[in-house]
Amino acid sequence: EAGVAQSPRYKIIEKRQSVAFWCNPISGHATLYWYQQILGQGPKLLIQFQNNGVVDDSQLPKDRFSAERLKGVDSTLKIQPAKLEDSAVYLCASSLEGGRGEKLFFGSGTQLSVL
Amino acid sequence: GNSVTQMEGPVTLSEEAFLTINCTYTATGYPSLFWYVQYPGEGLQLLLKATKADDKGSNKGFEATYRKETTSFHLEKGSVQVSDSAVYFCALRSNDYKLSFGAGTTVTVRA
Numbered sequence: 001e002a003g004v005a006q007s008p009r010y011k012i013i014e015k016r017q018s019v020a021f022w023c024n025p026i027s028g029h030a031t032l033y034w035y036q037q038i039l040g041q042g043p044k045l046l047i048q049f050q051n052n053g054v055v056d057d058s059q060l061p062k063d064r065f066s067a068e069r070l071k072g073v074d075s076t077l078k079i080q081p082a083k084l085e086d087s088a089v090y091l092c093a094s095s096l097e098g099g100r101g102e103k104l105f106f107g108s109g110t111q112l113s114v115l
Numbered sequence: 116g117n118s119v120t121q122m123e124g125p126v127t128l129s130e131e132a133f134l135t136i137n138c139t140y141t142a143t144g145y146p147s148l149f150w151y152v153q154y155p156g157e158g159l160q161l162l163l164k165a166t167k168a169d170d171k172g173s174n175k176g177f178e179a180t181y182r183k184e185t186t187s188f189h190l191e192k193g194s195v196q197v198s199d200s201a202v203y204f205c206a207l208r209s210n211d212y213k214l215s216f217g218a219g220t221t222v223t224v225r226a
Contacts, residue, residue, distance in 0.1 A: 004158075033214075042119075042204055042216030043159070056213055091159065100208050101147045101166040106159040 002026065004107035006092050012113045018080040021110045025073070025094030031055075032069055033104065034077050035091040043091055049075065050098055082114045117142045121205045121217035128195055128224050136190040136220045138179075138205035146209040148172075148181050148188040151216070153202045162190075162203070195224045 005024040013019050025032050030051050035043035046065065047057040051072040060067070064083070069075040079086055089109040095102045122137040140146065150162040150172070163172030168183035177192045188205060205217040 040218070042206075042218045045213055045215075048213070056211070093159075098212055100210075100212055101164065103161045103164070104159075104214060108158045 004092055004094055004105050006090075006107035006110055008110055009108065010111045010113075012115065013082055014115050015084055016081040018078065019082055019112060020076050020078045021090050021092075021112075023075045023077070023092030023107060025075070025092070026105055029094035029096055029105070030072070031095045031098035031102075032075050033091075033093040033095075034067055034075070035093065037089045037091055037109070039088070046077070048098070055098070079112075082112075084114050087112055087114045117146070117207060117209050117211070117213070117215045119205050119207055119215055119217035121203075122220050123218070125221040125223060128222070130196060130224055130226055131194045132224075134190075134192045134195045134199070134222065136203055136205075136222070138188045138190065138217060140186050140188065140205075140207050142186075142207055142209040144210040146207040148179070149206040149208070149214070150177070150179055150188070150190050151204045151206055153204070153219075155201070159204070195222075197224050197226050200224045 032049045034046045037043040046060045048055045049069040052069045067077045091109045093104040093106045118141045147166040149164045151159045152162045163174040165172040165181035171180045179190045202219045204219045208214045
């Protein structure tokens with residue numbers, strides 16, 4: 001079965017530039033998550049979608065980060081402009097319905113380096 | 116708010132040794148508890164879970180018991196292998212349905 005697909009795998013940009021990440025969740029999964037994982041830390045939830053609606057974006061730095069999930073399937077996460085502290089791995093995950101005991105399926109992530 | 120505190124690493128063991136990684140949590144309501152694992156070069160994947168007090172999750176020889184009285188979900192394995200070398204994350208999901216992770220514990224098993 002196909003897993004969660006993310007691209008690109010790596011990205012290096014200079015500060016103040018823009019960057020976008022793409023995620024294709026597992027087919028049929030209603031819930032999609034974007035996490036930020038800084039080196040040496042656990043993943044931190046940035047935004048959670050249920051179909052194409054936002055469920056939680058309380059930890060998304062909205063002055064520079066934006067995300068959308070068109071048609072309730074693919075999603076993009078954008079950073080504009082990037083700062084040095086945005087260097088991290090950006091993980092996309094999906095789950096069937098978002099239930100409390102549900103398993104999340106993670107993609108391999110996009111490693112972002114901001115110079 | 117909800118939070119997870121897990122044992123700091125790194126942890127280095129010899130093959131066939133006993134492994135314990137401590138995890139305690141703070142949460143409102145009755146959370147579900149998880150252990151996720153990240154093998155070198157791979158994405159995060161669920162190792163085991165428990166959704167109510169006194170439940171025991173188990174998988175691949177690993178076990179963890181949901182202890183409400185001590186707010187803990189410690190991960191154990193009786194005899195580790197080199198292939199168990201990975202980063203282990205404790206996580207919880209409470210009434211707000213947000214999955215919160217601990218900082219992760221790096222485990223290295225030597226042959």
